[in-house]
Amino acid sequence: MESFVLFRGSKRLTLKEDDMTAEKISRIFQVQGPSLFITDDNNVALFPEASGHFNSSALVGRGHYEVHGENIYMGESATAAPATAPQVRFAFHRPPSAAAGSATAHGHTRAAKTFQRNIFIAEVVDGKLETRKTLTVRFSEFEASVTGMTNKVSSDFDEEYSLVLTDGQGNRLVDSEGTRGSTFWKQNSRKIFAVKEEDLLQLQVSKRRRLSRREDGGLIDVLDKIEEVVLAAQGLQDVSSTMKDLMDMVSSNIRRVFLSEAQAAAVKQAFTCIICQGPVVEPMVSTCCQSLIGCRSCTEEWQKNSIFCPKCRADDFGHNMQRLTGISDALSVFKDLLWE
Template structure:
């Protein structure tokens, strides 16, 4: 639902009040609203048998049949679209079963008569009974249903078709009248010009008023907006200017372009060779410098490794010298030295614990161990660094 207006529904009757449709056949054409569109009204206006009526969309080629209630499902129909009315005419039925005319009097109604003959309306008369004033009985009205493409014109002048319509063309119809019919079919405010497949406008002539011109199947007919015709004109002028160039001029131009390209290619080749040689020289210098730098780095690394090895040896020797012979850890505060043998015993706390149960030296077994001990203080920072290393 697109919200155009209020919708009414009754059974199978669905009607959009604001919708309008263009109905036509070979004899009549009218515009009708969806509220008034019904099978009975179409029957009366177009004089068709009720059970044979249906509508066909000119653009989508969809067909729409009336519902059992006699209405059309207008919600499914294209708003302001053009629909052809199909069905069997009431002509034969009216001739076989003539009925007295009882409608209102008009200029078509014959004067009252006492005759027992029955009056048949002009729309229901057979061809032989119609007046020769309005139609020549020896000439049949000719028409042809032609497919016409609606197209846009691109900026480069190419024609691009985007849809098509089927238009009924009568004998003697002018080209402008056909363009107007196309405009009415699609309900457009833009005027159209009829053109052939090359974009050349078709003008009125004796040939175009003959149906044989429109019946040619190989001829494509385009309807192009008048605002786009100027694009076709500009494109045609460019083509004429290009056609004005002689083959000799084209050959000379191509030869000049070829020579110019050769000279430019030689210059480009020389420039590229010089750039490559310069870059190779720079690259060689960079590689040589990188080699020197790498050798220096490797030498420095070798020296650093040797220094680290020496430092590691000294650190190991110091750790072995200062290590506590009782707890096998580096002393954290005081280092105890045995005066009897002059060797480092270890931590002050560990030596104190050892003396509670022993009197002889744990290194040289002297009995004078407990009486002569030397305490080294102020070496805690050195011992701390050795413990971290």
């Protein structure tokens, strides 16, 4: 049979399960029966059932329980109070909010569990959220929602204006399945800000402007690159003209072209790969010096070991390279004429 330790003040004793009745406990500890109740180590109140016995299923063997209740006044009658002290029946007085958040089972009452988290009162400075004040909010499970937390913050805040809850990036929190319940709100690692509604609108406008500038900046970079390619093409105007003449020769089935040594040397130098010193294959031009650099395979191999242009030594060589297409036949003629 289980036993339980009961105490009140300095008085302490152990009772068996059969002795856990309101009548015996009230006599032992001189407590008026109607007001008698006990509390466990978690300060949970336990009351006797209608039969006068305490429910053994709600008790823990060898557990310690403190006895509470109105004292019995000692006088002519051990059970009656003096006339000058009218007997008042013991009763709990709980506010409606506490009653709504409590549950009664097996004759004992539990208070609603509460949580707390920090809410950062912020304002918008230079398009960013700046914390002005930190507010610690206590809330229960049924208050754990965007609406409930907004009301809690507004009631704890002195100034009168509409507040909006946002995440750390300034995105407005909306009521959804993910934002309902204490699981979301009790995580203090997730920063939550409260800002004025007009400040949030200002922040959103600022974010849109930054995004617009970023997109425009990307377009400007593209236009600059196109301009560089155009300039490079303009610098190769003479080369393009020579290529056209050579293409005309091919079309006319001219197999041999007689050039002076100086002319041959100039043309050969113009279409020699700077890297391998052979005839250019799949020519690549550079926007940094607006020149024909050399073979595609040679320039790709060069980029593996150097970021500098092999001709003008400008850096960022890989981004300055452009492929020159449509002249394969002309280059084939050069090879036949000058590299036999």
